[in-house]
Amino acid sequence: MESSLxxxxxxxxxxxxETFSPKNDLYSFVSPSAYDTAWLAxxxxxxxxxxxLFKGCLDWVMSNQKEEGYWGVSSADGLPTIDTLPATLACLVALKTWNASDEGVEKGLAFVHANTKILVDVNYQHLPRWFVIVFPGMVELARxxxxxxxMQDELKGVISSIFKERQRIFETFVTDLTLFKIMNYREKPVDKFQYPPIFSYLEALPSTYEIDExxxxxxxxxxxxxxNSPSATACAYMATGNQKCMDYLESLAQRCPYGVPSxxxxDGGLIKLSMVDHIQKLGLAEHFQEDIDEILEQFRNRKKQLSEPRGTDDALAKIYKxxxxxxxxxxxxxxxxxxxxCWFLNHEDILDHLxxxxxxxxxxIYxxxxxxDVIFAGEYELEEAxxxxxxxxEKTMKSSMAYDNFVTCPSFRGVIEQELSLPWIARLDHLDHRMWIEENRVSPLWTGKASFYRLTCLQDENIMQLAMENFKFRQLIYRNELEELKRWSKVTGLCDMGFGREKTTYCYFAVAASSCLPRDSLVRMIVAKSAILITVADDFFDMKGALDELQELTEAVQRWDGKGLRGPSKVIFAALVDFVTEIATEFLHQQGSDITRYLxxxxxxxxxxxxxETTWSNTGYIPSADEYLRVGMTSIATHTIVLPSSCFLSPRLPDDKLKTNHYETITKLLMAMARLLNDIQSYQKEQExxxxxxxxxxxxxxPDGDIEDSIGYVKNILDEKRKELxxxxxxxxxxxxxxxxxxLHLSCLKVFQMFFDSSNRFDSNTELLQDIKKAIYDPPEYRILKPIRPQRCSRGVTTQKGSTVHAHFNRTFTSYGSKSPKIFATVDDGRKLLIPPRFNFCYI
Incomplete structure (x- = not known):
């Protein structure tokens, strides 16, 4: 453990x-674009x-060709994506223009010929609009x-179909024929909302278009x-010699002398905010708190920003930031x-454009x-947003274009699906961190005209190694603590009561996964032990104990004297006394005061x-809603969990905040919300x-309503209290x-929201098992893919849906990391084909 630390x-x-030093140039964190760099070259x-003119860009192109012959963005599994085709063609044109590397041209052409049909066929039903415009333009330029x-017959049909689709796009959306001298295109009604505008693809427009200065x-x-497109501006300069274009390109090349961004x-501020967001998503904020605070301090004096943005592009970037x-x-x-x-809500043109x-x-939009997520009561503009x-x-997930750019960013689709299906307030931080570690291979920042812009620092191997080691270090601590907790549960007899729910692991998992700081071990153990005691005692009152037996136990707790107790009552009381004594002794040792009476x-x-509550149930008494909620807020016992454990935080909870009937508003809100969440999922059981x-x-x-109306009523109360909390x-x-x-109050709420968001997961014996394994036992599946010895194979590729596309391949890939490669299918000559998870194709 010490070596890990x-x-x-x-x-x-x-x-x-390397990342947070003020001396660093923020543009060094922006991923270079092979496509745009080639145009400057x-x-x-x-x-x-x-x-x-920009030899540094040409040098970058020569130095950044992948061993397999392509340029451009790889997938989450390190394999070429569809946007490698136009990027590779643009780089080949740059090399050919200056006769810079015959070997590089040969390898690039081999890649394009071997993989075009595969990449297009696999994504044919969802070819992005940008690809349909850019790829034919690069084909024409290369020729x-x-x-x-x-030259192969099997490729001619593929290329022809893409050219026809490009013509359809231009026939539909090219409208201003005074600016576009394009032959044989019919004028159509203006679609002012089409994005990106056709002119932003200046470098890829049909050869029939004569660029007009x-x-x-x-x-x-x-x-x-x-x-703001380097490729389009480079094309404009080469066609017109415009000095303003030259000034822009020289400024760009001076700032990014080698690879240039898309x-x-x-915006430097956006880059900094994205770095902070990324560090937090990976669960690393505890290590960089001063750096994060320094960056956020720069934005603390932001005022209402209702000024008119400069154009649509400026407005969209502004909304994102x-x-x-x-x-x-x-x-x-x-x-x-x-x-x-939320200023954009007052701009109908921006809303329509989006x-x-x-x-x-x-x-x-994400x-x-x-x-x-962080909405307060009465913030109706946030409700509207x-x-x-x-x-x-939801529209993008259902749309026929749902795979546009998800082709190069497949894991982002899963991120959005989770965001829509499971609210942030019902997700545990530790599991969210694991998801971002595993999905980090693709970290979208901003959607451009031909792909996602990315920050290189978001895929930095040092950051990912830290995230992995940090997560596994927590897991090691959690496993040790859970074993200690299981021993305590066994020694006290709480796990062997013979009735009710044995939830030692559930209780520990909930607190560990919702609170991510390893140094708070004592707090986690107090919370978990409290939850175990509450679960066992509550089940005894609900399921096992006779009314007189429960009265005896309650009176013993009031006296703090268990004389005469027997059976489960004696076990519960003894465990309770030992637990309270343990907490009070530790607090006396740390702080020098005695909180036994408060506890x-x-x-x-x-x-x-x-x-x-048991008396009400046994006698048939029906309380008023106010009376029920007043008692139910206490019986759900969240205050019994969070207040004693808060005494050991730093800074700690003051002693007087433990006084009963004098709880803070935030504690009362938590108590009420936990009760309401439980009620929504348990009404059927309690009715029976x-x-x-x-x-x-x-x-x-x-009585004139139905059960859904009543559930909706409680959910509305819950929603308002959540905003207030x-x-x-x-x-x-x-x-x-x-x-x-x-x-800690918020963490407790997230635990209850997780348990009772859409079902009663706490009472299920199986529903949380996979999450527990991910949180405590199984290391994250972050795989580093490396190419191995080249070999050739006759033909064959298998998609995840099982269809087969025939083509030639150049390389074999395998994965190195926590899992062995998965064998998915066998190609025609009997060799094995490795299919990476979440990816549409693999080539060998």
Whole structure:
């Protein structure tokens, strides 16, 4: 364990220097685009003909060809994606232009010929619009440069079909024929919402289009670019010699002298926020808290931003950044208004643009949706933003274009599916961190005209190694603590009562997965032991004990004297006394004061509430809704869990906050919400047992309604209280409780939300087993793929759906990491084909 901790500390130190140092150039974190870099590499030096103007870009192209012959983005499993085809063709044109590398050209052409049909066939039903525009343009350019492409008959049909689809797009959307001198295209009604605009693909327009300098100038941004696109601007300069285009390209090459990004300029603030968001998603925030605070401090004085953005592109980038900043700032306790990002709701043109092109803006809409997780009471603009963004996310998942850009970012689809199906408040942080570790191979930042922009720091191997080691280090601690807890459960006799639910592992898993700091071992153990005691005692009151036996136990707790108890009552009371003594002794040792009486009073109150509910059930008494909720808030016993354990946080809970009947608002909210969550999922069981809960009480008071109406009524109460609790957790001015204590309240709520969000998972003996394995036992499946010795194979590829496409292949891939490669199928000559998870194809 000590060696693991030393390794973690060494990695943290290294990452602080390499990633968070103020000396670092933020553009060094932006992934270069092979496609755009190739276009700059094609530009000729106007002062010395026959030489490239941006030799650094040409050097980058020559140095970054993959061993398999391609350029561009690999998949989550390290394999070529569909956007490698236009990127590879553009790089081949750059090499051919300057006769730079015959070997590189040969390898690139071999890749294109061997893989075009596979990549197109596998994704044929979902070819992205950008690909249909860019790929034919690169084919035409490659042929015009003298590259020998697609002589095989089997490829001619594939290429022809893509060219026809491009013509259909231009016939549908090319409208301004005074700017587009394109032959044989019919004018169509203007679709002002099409994104990206056709002119942003200037470098890929049909060969029949003669680039007009006047039209180009009319599309230039203030910085001299065509829609901030290096490739389109390079093309515009080569066609027109426009000086503003040259100024833009020189500025870009000076800032990024080798590989250039897909978009320039980029927002440095957005890059910093994305780094913070990424570190938090991986569960590493505890190691970089000072760095995170320093970055967020730069955004703390954000005011309402209702000014008119400069154009649609500027507005969309602004929404992305503002929504990300809002979530991060609010989660860190900054007082920030929803209008800092909800301003776009007042712009019908922006709303329409997003709705018409939502497939291109999934990452933006996803950020907007996540920002609305932290909504407070009365923030109706956030309600509107949440409904709007959810509607668009659901639309993109159902759309026929649902795979546009998911082709190159398949894991992002799974991320969105989880976000829509399971709310943030019902997910445990530790499991979320695992998901982001496993999905990190593809980290989308922003959707561009031909793919996702990415940050290289988000895929840094040091950061990923730290995330892996940090997660496994926690797991080691959790396994040790769970074994200790099981021994305690055994020694006290609580796990062998012979009735009710044995939930030792469930209780520990819940607290460990919801609170991610390993140093809080004592807090986790107090929470888990409290939950185990509560579960056993509550089951004794509900299932086993006779009324007189329960009265004796409750009276013994009131006296704090177990004389005369027997059977389960004696076991429960003895475990309770030992537990309270253990906590009080530890607190006396740490803080020098005695909290025994406070702890006893909380448990006395809890046992009294259980006895009162059992008496109601046995006598048939039906309480009013207010009376029921007042008692039910206590009997759910969340305060019995969070308050004693908060005494050991730093800073700790003050002693006087343990006084019964003097609980803070945030504690009362947690108590009420836990009860309501339980009631929604347990009303059927309690109805059969002759018990009452709030759902049944509302149904009884409204006989003309049905059970769904009553459930909806309780859910509405729950929703409002959730917003109020979030506000008390995140805003300092509403409560003087220490911040760690408030966050423990939030963790407890997330546990109850997880247990009772859509079913009663706590009572299931199997539903949580997989999550427990992922949280405590199984290491994350983060695989590093490496190529092995080249070999050739005759033909064959198998998709996940089982269909077969025939083509030639160049390499064999295998995986190295926590799991052995999975054998999925056998190719024609009998050799094995490895199919990576979540990916549509593999080639050998």
């Amino acid at each position: 030393l390794s973690i500390q060494a990695l943290v130190t290294k990452i602080k220097l 094609m530009v000729q030096d106007p002062k010395e003909r026959g030489r490239p 015009a440069t003298g590259l020998d492409l697609f 006047q039209a180009t100038v009319s599309h230039l941004s203030e910085n001299g670019s065509i829609f 978009m320039y300029p980029m 503002d929504s990300l900043a809002f979530r991060l700032l609010r989660m860190h306790g900054y007082n920030i208004t929803p209008w800092s990002f 709705e018409q092109n939502c497939e291109h803006f999934r990452s933006l 950020n907007v949706y996540r920002a609305t 949440r409904m709007f963004s959810r509607k668009l996310l 006893q009073d909380i448990w006395r109150e809890t046992f009294s509430s259980w006895l009162l 047992e002759g018990k009452m809960n709030l759902v049944l009480l509302h149904l009884k008071a409204n 979030l506000q008390h957790v995140l805003m300092d001015e509403l409560s003087d409780l220490p911040k760690p204590c408030k966050h």
